[in-house]
Amino acid sequence: MRSESPAEETPAEPGSAETVPAEAVKTSRAGRNLPASIAVGVALLAMVVASLFLVKEVFIAVVAIALLIGLYELTRAFATAGIRVPVLPVATGGTAMLVGSYVGGMETASIAMALTVIGTMVWRLTEGADGFVRDVSSGIFVLSYLFLMGTFVLLMLKxxxxxxxxxxxxxxxxxxxxxxxxxxxxxxxxxxxPTISPKKSWEGFTGSLIAGVATGIATVTYALDGDWWVGIVLGVAGVVFATLGDLSESLIKRDLGIKDMGDLLPGHGGLMDRLDSLIAVAPIAWLILYLLVDVS
Structure with missing residues (x-):
């Protein structure tokens, strides 16, 4: 998910709305179909919450599927720059990392990741030396960017x-x-x-801080029975890392010369355009809650 929203674009010049249809003005400020965006967001959230509280194993499948879709989108995006991600070993090893983190903890996930790195290099050997370092590096990057981050979500689930x-x-x-x-x-x-994401403003970042801290206090206090100040820590850290994750993905897209990672989600773009903040926040959220909130 991203706080980088087209809503943070510079407003149109005064008077321009008089000559532009209301729908077009809405689109220029929101940059997307807002009703579709809201509907898709609510549906995704409902699916996640339902899987969380019904059967934990179903949520593991939801996480794995989401990250595999992210792998597909990144692979397709990288291909526009001539980069070939070794998809099969990354997908297989990444899924093993997710399951391993839930079943055996980070030690198991680390073993799975090490074997996946080796498997990625071996898999790419058959295609020769041309682009070997480039392609293997892209595979390890995607493995870390998606599946390593995802293991922290499943460590929380444990x-x-x-x-x-x-x-x-x-x-x-x-x-x-x-x-x-x-x-x-x-x-x-x-x-x-402005050189990375011209739509992101300091005023928007301030709004993110206020909302993030408020919800952090509420969820930590009432859902986890933790101290209110931990909610502040979680909220601030979440906003900072979500912003960094958002900016990082913007830079990836700018480097590749693409606007969105895909078009799977109406009003959003690709799934990676929604996951970028979450995967960046997951490790720091796990660490804060692990160290500062007792299991209830």
């Missing part, structure tokens, strides 16, 4: 109160996005990183 830990992590990230979106629409004027 705990007795795991579903609520994941809810706290997801809601803090989503609140950051929504707060940034609204503040960007209403007040966005000062670009945060």
């Amino acid at each position: 705990e007795d109160d795991g579903p609520w830990r994941i809810v706290a992590f997801i809601i803090a990230t989503i609140a950051s996005d929504i707060g940034g979106y609204i503040a960007g629409v209403l007040f966005g004027k000062h670009a945060m990183a």
Whole structure:
């Protein structure tokens, strides 16, 4: 999910709305079909929450499928620059990392990752030396960017109160996005990183902080029975890392010369355009909750 929203674009010049249809103005400010975006977002959230509280193993499948779709989107995007990701070993090893982290913890996931790195190199050997380093490096990058980050989500799930830990992590990230979106629409004027993502503003970042901290306090206090100040830590860290993840994916797309990672989700773009913040926040959210909140 991203706090980088087209809503943070510089508003049109005064008077321009008089000559542009209302729908077009809405599209220029939102940059997407807002009703479709909201509907898809609500549907995805409902699916995640339902799988979390019904059967944990179903949620593992949801995470694995989401990351495999992300792998497909990144592979297709990298191909536009002549980079060939070794898909089969990365997909197989990445899925093993996810399952291993839930069943045996990070030690098992680490073994699976080490074997996957070796398997990726061996797999690519058959295609010769041309582009070997480039392709293997891309495979290890995608393995780390997607599946290593995903293991921390499943480490949270392992705990007795795991579903609520994941809810706290997801809601803090989503609140950051929504707060940034609204503040960007209403007040966005000062670009945060114009050379990377000209749509992201300092006003939007402030809105993200306010929303992230508020929801962090609420979820940590009421869902996890933790101290209120831990909610502040989670909220601030979530906003900072979500923003960094968002900017990083923007830079990847800018480097590759593409606008979106895909078109799977109406009003959103590709699934990676929604996952970028979540996968960046997952490790720090796990660490904060692991160290500062007792399992309830």
